[in-house]
Amino acid sequence: MPKIDTGLAKLLALILVASSLTAPSASVSVSRSAVARGGLPVIPGPPVGEPAGAADTGGRCADPAGTWLGMRWRNELRWRINEQTIPAYLGDRATVVASLRSAATTVDTGRNDCGLPANLGIQESYAGHTDHTAGVTAAGGCGERDGHNAVSFGRLEQGLLAVTCIWWFGGKENGRSVETDVLIDDTEGLFFTTTPANCSSRWDLEGTVTHEFGHAFGLGHVAFAEHGTLTMTDGLPDCSTAYRGLGLGDYLTLKQQYGTN
Ligand SMILES: [Zn+2]
Secondary structure (H helix, E strand, C coil): CCCCCCCCCCEEEEECCCCCECCCCCCEEEEEEEEEECCCCCCCCCCCCCCCCCCCHHHHCCCCCCCECCCECCCCEEEEECHHHCCHHHCCHHHHHHHHHHHHHHHHHCCECCCCCCCECCCEEEEEECCCCCCECCCCCECCCCCCCEEEEECCCCCEEEEEEEEEECCCCCCEEEEEEEEEECCCCCEECCCCCCCCCCEEHHHHHHHHHHHHHCECCECHHHHCCCCCECEEECCCCCCCCECHHHHHHHHHHHCEC
C-alpha cells in the first residue's frame, strides 16, 4: 500500500484529473474526480499544528466561489454501500454507514454552517447494501458502468484517498447524469469517524465523502489557496471535521443548478 509521505501528509490534495474519457458505449461519457494525498502536487496548507477546524467560519460563509462540472441529475440518485468492503479499523460498520449517509444528505439538502435553509431541490436516497463495487480501478481510472450507484472501499494507488466517477448522457454541458460510483481508499488508519486523540495525518471520513458527493451531483473544485474553507476546495487539512457541511459557494452553486424545494 502507498505510504503517506510525512512531509506532505498535512494536506490532502484533491485533483480533478480527466474531465471526459472515451465511453464504453457510444452515448455515455464518464468523468473522474480524484482525491489524493502525498506525492502529488500539493498546495501549501495550514501550518502544522494548527488546531483541527481551522477553517474560518466567517470565510466559509462569505466565500461565494464554486465551479460546475457540467452534468447533473434529472432523477433521484439512489445509491448503495458495499458494507463488506468497509475496513475493520474503522470499527462499527453502522457508524461508517451513518457517516456516509450523512454526507449524502448534506449535499442533497444543502446542509450548511451558514444559516441558509437546507432546502435544495436535489433528490437522493440511500437504498441499502450492495454486493457491487465502485467502477473505479486501483489506479484511479473509471471502469465500466454497471447500472448501480455504488460506494465501496478498496485499494487505491498513487496516494489517492477517494475517486468519484460520473457517467452521463449528452454533452458535458447540461449532460444528464445516469450513474456515479465512489471508491474510498481502504488503507489502514487513513480515515476516522470521530477525531482521534493526538490526530495526525488522518482525514475525516464524513467531510471527505461530503466532498465526493459534491462531485457526484456535479460540483467541481475551487482552489485551496483562495477558497480553502469551502468543502469543494482542492486541499483539505488533516484532522479537521470542519468540512462536513457546505460553505456558501458550495451551497450557491448547487442551488443555481438544482433550485430549491
Ligand atoms: Zn475533489
